[in-house]
Amino acid sequence: MLDISLRVRVHVETLLATQNDMGVCDALGQYALAGKPDTMNAPHPPKVAGIDSTVPSPAHTVAPVASGTSPTVPPVPLAPPGAALQDRLAGWVSDLTTLHELTERLVRTPALDAALQELLRAGAALVGARRALVVIEPGDGLGPDTTIGLGLARADLGHIETVPRSALSYGRILDGLSTGEHGIAEPDLFAAEGLDPRHREVAARLGYAASYALPLSTETAGHLGAAVWLYDEPAEPSRRQRHLIGLYTRYAGEHLARLLELERTRASMATMSDELLPDRLPRVAGVQLAARRRTGPRGGGDWYDALPLPDAALGLAVGSVTGAGPSAVGAMGRLRASLRAYAVMEGEDPVAVLSDLELLLRLTEPARSATALFGYCEPAARKITLAGAGHSPPLLIGPRRTQFVETSVSAPLGMLACWEAPCVEILAEPGETVLLYTDGLLHRTGETTDRAFARLHAAAAGVPRTLRRDPGAIADHVLRSVLPDGLDAADGTEDVVLLAVRFE
Incomplete structure (x- = not known):
């Protein structure tokens, strides 16, 4: 050996x-x-969870010895190499x-708000705090600006915002008065000299006595914001805790920068889509109009329109272009503008309007298809002459009946060499509402087509009597009933459009 x-x-x-x-x-x-x-x-x-413990070694008990004899001390075992x-x-x-x-x-975390909440929870665990808040203010000024708290109600955040920013550790980071590269610790606010009186008052009211703030930034995106964790008692993170939270926030900054860019893209797409749709609905005697729209995260091609026509008539349209993103939004804008022109020229014949639209789509964008529904509305006669191309049937909602309007089965625009389908007439009674919608309303349910139609019918039939005089309230009720539990949120996976037309 x-x-x-x-x-x-x-x-x-x-x-x-x-x-x-x-x-x-x-x-x-x-x-x-x-x-x-x-x-x-x-x-x-001994170590606990990676922290060097300061617990002293236990004292050894020595057996008593008789008087006059020398005590024998047992050998201390050596630690292994x-x-x-x-x-x-x-x-x-x-x-x-x-x-x-x-x-x-x-x-x-897929969204910015969820990522900020996770950042606060993880940071609180790493530094041993109970409450926290994060303020996002990108240095390029392009937004979005937001403040989110952990363990702090909206009113608590409001109280903190009344303190001058220069008196807050994270405020100094946001204003560039302090880089806070290694964090700004305030271990005992009430013992600190020169503490702002308003800060002292707010801290006493909310019950925090110490804080630790860190900047959120990346090398490419620059300054993003700042986070601060609040302690109920005087305290400050240890050297190890500061090291861990520093590593974590550096990684979190990169993730937040990506989500910020995604949030800006979504906002830009939503703004562009909104600009391509009517900024207001026309007022025509005999009818009330209301529209609701939910845009998917990538931006889609669902649209609606209502335009006055000669002889006190009204043109009504909803439709959807295949695809998503900027190309679909652009195609939607071109298709809607073309439909408006055809409606002014030959709106009395909805089939001719959609035939012209189909020819334009096939010649200019052969790789794209679309569904559409166009109706020539005569408010005085409470009549809508309707033609559809691969679109879901309208829904007639009234005090005595709730039913889908039977339309002919037809292919979407751009699917056949020559599109044509017969039109139908809807004769409404006073107080009845015709609801036009896009397929996204059915797709967001995640159910089969039959079950989605059944859910839509039940939601329309269940509109309270007090809401039936307002087409906007009817559309809102249908959205909440068909798409519960947040499925009607603006950032869902599918675009949704509803156009409600109530006859007086």
């Missing part, structure tokens, strides 16, 4: 450790005390595991 000295064994253990965990090589160089074997063999306090290094490696592994779990949860 080879007799290897203790000094050599320590070198070998250090080498193996560094080979197995390359992420901590630099740190290993600081703690691999190869030249001091006695120091490494000294007893080391490399115990200190193994403890530190265990701490590093624990820290890395924690950061991995927290960043995995963060990267799964």
